[in-house]
Amino acid sequence: MIPAPPIWTLSRSCEKLAAGHITSEALTEAYLARIKAFDGQLHCVLRCTEERALGDARASDQRRAQGALLSPLDGIPIALKDLLITQGIETTAGSRILAGYRPPYQGTIARRLEEAGTVLLGKLNMDAFAMGSSNEHSGFGPCHNPWALERVPGGSSGGAAAAVSAALCAGAIGTDTGGSIRQPAAFCGVTGLRPTYGRVSRYGMIAFASSLDQAGPIAHDVKSCALLLQAIAGHDPRDATSVDLPPPSLPPDTQESLRGLRIGIPEEYFVEGSDPQVLRAVQQAIATLEAYGARSVKLSLPTTSLAVATYVILATAEASSNLARYDGIRYGAPPPDLAASLEAFTTRHRSAGFGDETTRRILLGTFVLSRDTIAAYLDKAQSARIAIQEDFAQAFSQCDLLATPTTPTPAFWAGTRTQHPLQMALADLFTTPSSLANLPGLSLPCGHSEDNLPIGLQLLAPPFAEDTLLRVGAFYQAHTDWHLRRPPYPPAPFAPKRLSPPAEPASTGAS
């Protein structure tokens, strides 16, 4: 029996479209039906662009009939984290301060996906301004983890990871500043790639921390991520920090072995404090790679303990600057009454529009940049960042990539860390160092906890060595099936012809 279309991975959907087994319109209708049926519980989707999606899909089917396909992704339904600018389609960055903002221009990522012929299903939930690790700081309500609805999907790309996991879209584009693609991918049991800084244009990506932000693909498997990356990566003259390199190549379809591959195991990522189940699953994954010829190399990254503090200082400093433009004058959800003085107007607008976490980070960032404290904080953090980069460079002289857990624990319970910002930040312990070092990182599902919660394996490579990540990741997924497991919610299977919600009430499907 052919499994229901949305259970296919994105790359499988490409094959099915190419073989004529399904049309883009049918595929799109199936995803739209799933969104209608299940997103009420999950709340991944902030905005479903149904008419647009069907129009995109029909146009794709026409192109296919004429043999005029735009790319390998032509006709594939995808969704975008709401941090990504889509012209004329409300884009909020997950914050109330941008409620109703319809961008007057098109972002590069949205434009490239359009030019590739993909179908836009909608915009996805996220922590406001990408500040968070649980999607609980969304201005529009939290998102839930399809593996356990009372647990967080991770953040800030929580909506994107959960949507892919729940098969509400074939693939998604998220963003990663300190781990915001990789950590939710790990929590939701999907594959997520943070490209090297500069690979993907930031023009049309609402800025949080300019020297750390990077957009990247989230999908079920590595090959799908690679296809998405090819569509969005590449030099953009509108982004002065984007690099002029061709996108990484797709991973080879078959690989004999991993002989010759040296995998660095940094001891600082395997200390006590992490959930033992996580450590076991990751060590098992490494053992799998070794069974196929890879050799592990124990090493140390002593600057690991500097990373969170360095990241907090640098990211909040840049964020306080990037969010200065939200003064309510040119755009933004205005406060209910216009105050007499300019200062009062701006203060009220920002206080009403920004949530607690955003406010917290702006205050901290402003403090760090103040005349009296800048030397002690910002300057020191910039030096620490360089030290972290040099540490990684040293490590890569001994190995081809590093393997670590993506997160110290599986998905935590909702509501348990919102009052403890530092605890929340520690969820990104293993992902922030590589962000600071501008490295590419891949998170792959590599196991489950006893509670049936996904566990992620993180692979890190030197700058611009995504090829290595994709190659090794694809190999791992060719020999394991963690990435093919489906979450308990939404209930499966879901036949394509039936567009109304399933007979069983949705709640019995949840774990």
Add this chain to the structure above:
Amino acid sequence: MAYLANIGLEIHAQLRTHTKAFCACPNRSGAPPNTALCPTCTGQPGALPVLNAQAVRLAVTAGLALGCTIHPRSTFARKHYFYPDLPKGYQITQFRYPLCTGGCVTFEDKDGAHKQVPLQRIHLEEDAGQLLHDHTPGVSAIDFNRSGIPLIEIVTEPTLQDADDTVAFLKHLRETLLYLEICDGKMQEGSFRCDVNISLRPDAQAPFGTRTELKNMNSFRFIHDAICYEIQRQSDLLARGQTLPQQTRTWDPHTQRSLPLRSKEQAPDYRYFPEPDLPPLQLPPNLLQSITLPELPLAKRQRFAQAYKLPPEDIATLCAQRELADYFEACAAQAPSPKSASNWIRRDLLHALQASSSPFPPPNLPPTHLAQLLWMLHDSKLSTPQAQTLQSLLLEEGGEPEEVRLAHNLRLLDDDESLRQTIAHILAEHPQTAARLREGEQKLLGFFMGLARKHTQGRANMKRLKELLQEAITRRGL
């Protein structure tokens, strides 16, 4: 007690680039409000800056002309403050590592003596939008056309000591930037403006006094008045033993006073940090060699004095604009004399252009053609009024001067026969005066010359007529 003033300047000059500093919006003055906008210069979420290479070239040109050290590597920084005309909530500028440092400007003070002002730095930055308080009643309107226009900021060391020198320096600097075609110098429109910092101290050995900053001055007269006022105001306060707060003040031309804007306690902390969206600026290796500086104002004036032996007033007018100086030189090279070219250009040409509001240089009258016209005058082929008519025709329609002259029959009454007829006529009309002239009152010659001119509508060859008139009155019977 007389105090020593120390005046330091921060000059902001808009660069004459085709597009803005960090986006492709056109850099054009006079456009209707909010018509030269894009996501970048209006600070939309997700927009990014990209550096304008032409702005870099112009800034480097300024640095070279003003004797600065040009740094191959410089960086951009964000300067934060909230104001409605600043869309990102920060200005992109240069802070720790500017494009140019050092430099020195030589200028002529009002007595013609040469003085020098050392510079601290020149750096690139973007302009903010414009707040218009008079556009719509009851509201302040914002025009973002100006947001993102590239500026250079030129900072001097505080060595100027009085209002006269400051204005002379600024005039010279403005003229230099015009010569370099870097800035259009339109102060009323805000393309060349200046913050003036003034402090007083008892003598040159004492440490610098507390500083007052006068912001956004865009008129030489206001600058002069404000500096005089400030020096007096500060002297009075210091003489009374009072301390001066470090303050920003604004000049009110109506009451002829400066008024406080904010004091140091309220001075903002700009939270400068390196701009992450722009990589460090690395100048292309051949950039410096590829820039040829034109002859600068001071050097040009000195050369004009030596080469053309023209008086200072002539030079001042001719050298005020580089195009005018170039035009004069091309014309003088072929004219009967530099002075003839200077006189005609300063009086007749400029006057005609102003009267018809025509631009300079005149597209239909190249300098070589004007030289030909001057030779015609020199050779008495036509009279001065006829030459002015010829000039008008050429300005309007161009063409070869000699052809146009003949086509319009612009020539002097040249044949002796017509001239004698004229002379006979005018002498007959005024027999008593003619008699007195014959008696020897030479000064009456002028009277008859004037009559002859009128009689011939200015077409008589006055030189020949004078000769014939002399003949006529010495010969009896006429």
